[in-house]
Amino acid sequence: MGISKCKMKIMKKKVAIIGAGPAGLAAAYEFYKQKKLKDFNVEVFESDSQVGGISKTLLYKGYRFDLGGHRFYSKFNEINNFYKDFLGKNMLKRKRLSRIYYNNKFYNYPLSARNVFSNLGFSKSFIITISWLFRRLNQYENEKTYDKWVSNRFGDEIFNMFFKSYTENLWGIPASRLSADWAAQRIQNYDFVKAVINALFGINPGSVKTIIDSFYYPKYGPGMLYDEMKRVLQENGVVFHLNTEIVSIVYEKGKVRKVIAKNRTSGKSVQHELDFLISSMPLNKLVISLGANNTLKTEINKLKFRNFLTVNMIIKSNPFPDNWIYIHNPGVKVLRMQNFRNWSPYMAKKGSENTPIAMEYFAYESDKIWNAKDEEIINKAKKEIESIGLAKKNSVIDAFVHRVRNAYPVYDSGYGIAVKAAKDYFERFFQLICLRTGRAFSL
Numbered sequence: 001m002g003i004s005k006c007k008m009k010i011m012k013k014k015v016a017i018i019g020a021g022p023a024g025l026a027a028a029y030e031f032y033k034q035k036k037l038k039d040f041n042v043e044v045f046e047s048d049s050q051v052g053g054i055s056k057t058l059l060y061k062g063y064r065f066d067l068g069g070h071r072f073y074s075k076f077n078e079i080n081n082f083y084k085d086f087l088g089k090n091m092l093k094r095k096r097l098s099r100i101y102y103n104n105k106f107y108n109y110p111l112s113a114r115n116v117f118s119n120l121g122f123s124k125s126f127i128i129t130i131s132w133l134f135r136r137l138n139q140y141e142n143e144k145t146y147d148k149w150v151s152n153r154f155g156d157e158i159f160n161m162f163f164k165s166y167t168e169n170l171w172g173i174p175a176s177r178l179s180a181d182w183a184a185q186r187i188q189n190y191d192f193v194k195a196v197i198n199a200l201f202g203i204n205p206g207s208v209k210t211i212i213d214s215f216y217y218p219k220y221g222p223g224m225l226y227d228e229m230k231r232v233l234q235e236n237g238v239v240f241h242l243n244t245e246i247v248s249i250v251y252e253k254g255k256v257r258k259v260i261a262k263n264r265t266s267g268k269s270v271q272h273e274l275d276f277l278i279s280s281m282p283l284n285k286l287v288i289s290l291g292a293n294n295t296l297k298t299e300i301n302k303l304k305f306r307n308f309l310t311v312n313m314i315i316k317s318n319p320f321p322d323n324w325i326y327i328h329n330p331g332v333k334v335l336r337m338q339n340f341r342n343w344s345p346y347m348a349k350k351g352s353e354n355t356p357i358a359m360e361y362f363a364y365e366s367d368k369i370w371n372a373k374d375e376e377i378i379n380k381a382k383k384e385i386e387s388i389g390l391a392k393k394n395s396v397i398d399a400f401v402h403r404v405r406n407a408y409p410v411y412d413s414g415y416g417i418a419v420k421a422a423k424d425y426f427e428r429f430f431q432l433i434c435l436r437t438g439r440a441f442s443l
Contacts, residue, residue: 013040016259016272018246019280020046021053023435025229027278028238042238043272045261047245050223051230053280054407057223058312060400062349063356065312067404069324069338070222071096071215083216086228090219092344096212097321101388102161102328109326131157145413149180165330170362171306171410182411219346246281249289255430256290280435282406283422296425303418307370308407311359311381313399318342318355319391332384333369336360354397359385362408374401 015031017024028044031037050056058065072091074080083091100107108115117125132155140148146167151159159175167175171182218224230240241261247269248260256277262269279286287300318341325337338358340347347356359381363370369377378401382393409415423437 012038013275014273015040015042015276015278016274017042017044017278017280018259019053019435020044020048020051020226020230020240020242021280022055022226023280024053024278025051025226025233027280027433027435028233029229032233032236032238037237040276042233043241044233044238045241045244045246045259047243047264049243050227051240051242052223052226054308054404055222056226057221058402060312060356061314061398062352063314063354064221064223064340064347065310065356065358065402066221066223066338066340066343066347067308067310067402068360069336069340069343069358070217071212072217072222073212073215080216083225086225086232087218090224091216092219093214094217094323094343095214096323097342098324098326099322100162100326100328104329104389106325128155128157128161131155144180145176146178146180146183146411147175149183150175162328166326166328166335169330169333169335171412172362172364172367173410173412177412179411179413179415181416217343219344221340221344221347246289249277249286251290251429254428256432276431276433278433278435283409283419283434283436286434286436287422287425290425290429292425296421299421300418302414303422304364304410304412304415305406306408306410307363307365307367308404309361309363309370309377310402311361311378311399312402313357313359313381313385314397315355315357315391316395316397317353319357319395325390327388329388332387333361334359334381334384334388335362337385337388337390357385357391365405370403377401 017027024044024046028042031040031042048056054067055070056067058067072083098109100109105119107119120128135151135155139152143149143152147159147164150163154163164175167178171178234240241263243264244261245264246259247262249256250258250260250271256274258271258273259277260269260271281289282305284300284303284305288297292300318339320339321342322337322339323342324339327334327336336359338360340356340358348354361369361377365371369380372380378399381399382396385391385396386393419437422434426432426434426437
C-alpha cells in the first residue's frame, strides 16, 4: 500500500500557469473546484509582487487604489455566488453614479433628458436627432471600422461629440483605423433609441450592461478577492512564484517540456519541468517564446498593445460625487477619473476625510507621457484636474504614478490577422492552453 501511494505522488502531472491575474487565478481555481489537485501539481508564475494583474488593488499610506475601477455584476447566479462564497458580506452593493465631461460641461450617464437638453439647448439637440435620422436612412454599408459602426447606431453628430476624441486618445490611432470589434464588445446592443428611452423614462431596454445602475464591489477593492483566491489555493497546495518572469519555454516535437523562470529580486533562474502549460501572457510574447520563425514574428508583431498609467492622488475632502467620470475633451490627456471613496468608503484611510483619486492615461512606449518623470506626470495631472474644475492643484496632498506595460491589445484593422496567425501556430503544440485565445484541451 505504501509503495502504491508513493507511485501516485510521482505520477502527479505538473502544470505551469503563467500569470496570476484574474484569468490565471481562475484557471488555478478550476483545479481546486474540480478536485483535481490530488492529480496535478499546479505552480503559478507572476512577474509582479502581488496577484490580480490589472485588477489588483494598490495600497499607499493607508489608501487603496483600484487599477481602472472594476465593477462586479453578472446575470449568471453561478458567478455572483462565486464572489459571495469568497467574500460574503465584504462584497458590497454599490449605487452607480458616473458622468461624461464634454465641452466644459457634465452629462449624466446614463443619459438624462433634462440634463442633456439643458447642456445642449434645443438647436443642438435637434441637430443630433436629424443626424441620427439621416444616418439611419443612409447607413454605411461597410461598418468594419469603429467610426462607421458607432455612426450607424448613434449618428455622426453624437459620434463626433461623445466618441471620437475619447476613443482616439484611448487607442492612439484614428477611429477610422480601429476595428468595429471594439465597439461591438464595449457598446454591444446599445444605440440611440435605447439611449433616448433610458433618458426619457429611466428604463434600461433589454438590460443593457453599459447602463446598469448598481453593482457589487469588494470592501477593500478587487485585490481583496484575488488575494483571498490566492490564500485558498495556497492552502490546498498550489505554489505561487511572485516577482518571477518566464524568460524561456523549452519544447520538443510539439510538446512543451519546461519553463525557465527568473526571480526579479535575486536574478536567479530556475528550470521547472511540466506536463501542461497554461498561459495568459501577451500573444506576441508567447509566440516568440515558442520559437516562431521570422515570417510569423513579422505577422504577430502587427499586434500592438497600449500601455496604461494612473496618477493616484490623495485629495482633501471628497471633490466630486461620482464613482468615475469619462473625460471627452481633446484639451486634456486624462481619459477617466476614479473616486475610490465613492466606490467604497473603506478605500480611504480609516479616520481620514481625504479621498483617493485616480486619473487614467494611455500611451505607447514612444509617447512623451510614458517616458516622462513621475514628478512631471503628477504636475500635468494636477493642472488637468483643476482645468476640468473638479479640484484645486493645492488640494492634492500626495500622489504617485503606477505604470502597466502591454495592458490592452489594440483592436486596429490588423489585429484579427495577427490573432489568427497565433491561434494557428498554437495548434502544433500539445498540452498548451492559451487563455487569450480560448484554445483549450481536456486535462
